[in-house]
Amino acid sequence: MSTARLTLFDRFGNGTYALMILCVLAFLYVPIVILVIFSFNDSSSLTLPLSGFTWHWYDKLFSNRDLLRAIGNSFYVASFATVLTLLVGVPAAFALDRLDFIGKRMFRRLILLPLVLPGIITGISMLNLFKLVGIGLSLETVILGHATALLAIVVTQVFARLQRLNRRLEEAAADLGARPWETLYFVVLPNIRSALIGSGLLSFTLSFDEIPVTFFLTGRDNTLPMYIWSTMRRGITPEINAVGTLIVLASLVLIVVSVILLRDERER
Amino acid sequence: MSKIVEIDAVTKIYGGSVLAVDDLSLAIEEGEFVTLLGPSGCGKTTLLRMLAGFESPDRGRIRLAGEDVTDRPPYRRDVNMVFQDYALFPHLSVAKNVAFGLERQRLDRAEIARRVGDALALVGLADKAERRPHELSGGQRQRVALARAIVRRPKVLLLDEPLSALDANLREAMQVELKHLHEKLGLTFVMVTHDQTEALVMSDRIVLMKDGRIAQVGAPAELYNNPATPYVASFIGTSNLLPARISAIADGRALIAFSGTRCHVPAPTGSAAGQNLMVGLRPEKLRLATATDMAGEGRQILDVTVEESLFHGNSVRLRCAAPGGDILLVDCQLTQSQVTIPAGGASVRLAFNEADLNVFGADDRT
Numbered sequence: 001m002s003t004a005r006l007t008l009f010d011r012f013g014n015g016t017y018a019l020m021i022l023c024v025l026a027f028l029y030v031p032i033v034i035l036v037i038f039s040f041n042d043s044s045s046l047t048l049p050l051s052g053f054t055w056h057w058y059d060k061l062f063s064n065r066d067l068l069r070a071i072g073n074s075f076y077v078a079s080f081a082t083v084l085t086l087l088v089g090v091p092a093a094f095a096l097d098r099l100d101f102i103g104k105r106m107f108r109r110l111i112l113l114p115l116v117l118p119g120i121i122t123g124i125s126m127l128n129l130f131k132l133v134g135i136g137l138s139l140e141t142v143i144l145g146h147a148t149a150l151l152a153i154v155v156t157q158v159f160a161r162l163q164r165l166n167r168r169l170e171e172a173a174a175d176l177g178a179r180p181w182e183t184l185y186f187v188v189l190p191n192i193r194s195a196l197i198g199s200g201l202l203s204f205t206l207s208f209d210e211i212p213v214t215f216f217l218t219g220r221d222n223t224l225p226m227y228i229w230s231t232m233r234r235g236i237t238p239e240i241n242a243v244g245t246l247i248v249l250a251s252l253v254l255i256v257v258s259v260i261l262l263r264d265e266r267e268r
Numbered sequence: 269m270s271k272i273v274e275i276d277a278v279t280k281i282y283g284g285s286v287l288a289v290d291d292l293s294l295a296i297e298e299g300e301f302v303t304l305l306g307p308s309g310c311g312k313t314t315l316l317r318m319l320a321g322f323e324s325p326d327r328g329r330i331r332l333a334g335e336d337v338t339d340r341p342p343y344r345r346d347v348n349m350v351f352q353d354y355a356l357f358p359h360l361s362v363a364k365n366v367a368f369g370l371e372r373q374r375l376d377r378a379e380i381a382r383r384v385g386d387a388l389a390l391v392g393l394a395d396k397a398e399r400r401p402h403e404l405s406g407g408q409r410q411r412v413a414l415a416r417a418i419v420r421r422p423k424v425l426l427l428d429e430p431l432s433a434l435d436a437n438l439r440e441a442m443q444v445e446l447k448h449l450h451e452k453l454g455l456t457f458v459m460v461t462h463d464q465t466e467a468l469v470m471s472d473r474i475v476l477m478k479d480g481r482i483a484q485v486g487a488p489a490e491l492y493n494n495p496a497t498p499y500v501a502s503f504i505g506t507s508n509l510l511p512a513r514i515s516a517i518a519d520g521r522a523l524i525a526f527s528g529t530r531c532h533v534p535a536p537t538g539s540a541a542g543q544n545l546m547v548g549l550r551p552e553k554l555r556l557a558t559a560t561d562m563a564g565e566g567r568q569i570l571d572v573t574v575e576e577s578l579f580h581g582n583s584v585r586l587r588c589a590a591p592g593g594d595i596l597l598v599d600c601q602l603t604q605s606q607v608t609i610p611a612g613g614a615s616v617r618l619a620f621n622e623a624d625l626n627v628f629g630a631d632d633r634t
Contacts, residue, residue, distance in 0.1 A: 169355050
């Protein structure tokens with residue numbers, strides 16, 4: 001019965017377990033905590049000990065026109081890249097799930113390729129293309145580039161969800177008098193909502209901090225990561241820490257929003 | 269009574285070669301409870317799905333209340349289906365699931381609320397209206413699926429193995445409940461099942477299918493007592509199927525010999541002396557004869573050896589060997605507990621009535 005068949009965890013109790021979890025969390029979040037702390041430190045050098053609390057870097061941030069414009073650009077690019085990937089990716093996922101066409105397997109593999117391709121390749125190849133057809137570089141070309149690179153995320157997520165969706169649900173809807181568009185709107189879309197929101201949010205954040213593709217495809221305008229990267233030549237400033245803190249805050253908001261949106265998807 | 273469903277020479281072929289439904293015609297009367305019965309792969313589900321409009325026949329027409337609906341999509345057919353896995357919308361509450369079909373008809377809110385309330389009350393789930401399907405038990409989900417299908421008052425209610433996902437006790441209760449619901453609503457029910465007990469208990473008429481065709485159509489008692497073929501006899505209930513031979517024919521009666529006995533039976537059409545036949549005899553039509561029981565007046569006696577006896581609680585099934593080597597199953601009802609059950613190896617006499625024999629022509633061996 002209760003002989004000495006103790007595992008390591010039994011022997012050292014839950015303490016070991018808790019400690020391990022703490023280590024993992026620390027590994028993940030200590031850098032972010034440091035970033036946040038230094039964004040409120042009233043010294044321009046990033047050294048300990050902390051010298052005092054200040055809102056100064058946030059004041060400075062909100063009066064830095066270049067930085068604000070870069071933030072605005074990033075939101076513009078990420079939003080439209082997300083919308084574009086969803087507009088192209090969702091129908092593509094439906095085609096993969098529903099239609100039988102020649103070269104379907106090939107299509108499925110090819111659509112995944114931009115995901116594994118280094119951004120630098122996507123960037124250079126699209127740059128060549130735009131040069132070839134004579135399209136000037138701008139934030140819009142960045143949007144196109146991001147949408148290409150991120151399409152695979154939307155397609156794979158939505159496709160995977162569609163595959164798990166019970167086709168009987170659609171038959172039931174049709175049986176109950178729903179026209180095809182009503183079935184799509186009232187039954188299919190609500191049931192793949194988590195995949196739509198999830199892949200949308202993922203696309204948004206990936207586009208928001210994307211550098212390689214942006215580097216090749218942007219014109220005179222800069223996105224936030226490009227701006228941060230360019231100012232890094234003068235070293236990390238507490239201002240950048242302040243930007244980072246704001247982004248962390250925005251991410252938290254996004255997480256909370258997605259949790260709320262996906263709250264009643266626990267069934268099935 | 270008028271014909272609500274007319275299936276006219278319908279054929280369905282899958283993948284160019286698999287014949288699922290083969291030139292099948294069937295008419296269903298309004299208000300009937302018809303069961304499509306058969307083993308898996310016999311085409312019964314395909315037939316039901318063609319009625320719903322999920323599959324379209326390769327040949328033939330389907331008429332619903334006199335209207336040809338063969339080329340109409342499911343959402344333009346006045347039928348509703350209870351799916352085998354219920355197919356409840358997981359993102360909607362019970363009430364919203366039931367309301368779904370009514371909302372598609374653009375009925376006004378008050379009307380929808382009233383009818384949803386009525387339908388849920390009918391299936392005994394009025395208090396679960398705001399639950400989600402995943403919060404319900406299997407039996408409750410089944411009721412929601414039913415309510416959702418009948419709330420539109422379809423011309424025909426289609427049921428695709430509706431009870432197969434329920435456990436045995438619940439299944440029996442639901443059989444009775446479905447039957448009562450059918451009587452109460454007066455709707456036409458078409459149910460698919462592979463469970464012969466379900467079919468026997470619930471249906472007005474059973475359509476027994478085999479290989480995409482109808483093996484026999486009729487009331488449950490008719491199929492049970494007068495099976496048209498050995499297939500029907502063995503699919504519905506259990507039957508001892510024994511090879512027989514016609515010794516003589518006179519006045520439309522045939523003298524047949526099987527398992528060491530001779531019987532007079534109505535001669536099958538087109539039969540002649542010397543021909544081989546198949547006879548069927550239900551295990552419960554055989555009984556243990558006492559020493560004083562004699563053959564005569566249509567009663568026959570068989571001398572057999574008991575090989576094995578299986579205790580079923582309310583009955584005992586004996587496996588007996590007849591002199592010719594034929595195996596006969598015998599069900600003895602244990603109506604009195606002092607009935608002695610013969611042990612293995614014992615010699616017993618079995619009695620049966622000639623009228624209980626089912627005689628099959630040699631050509632409907634299948």
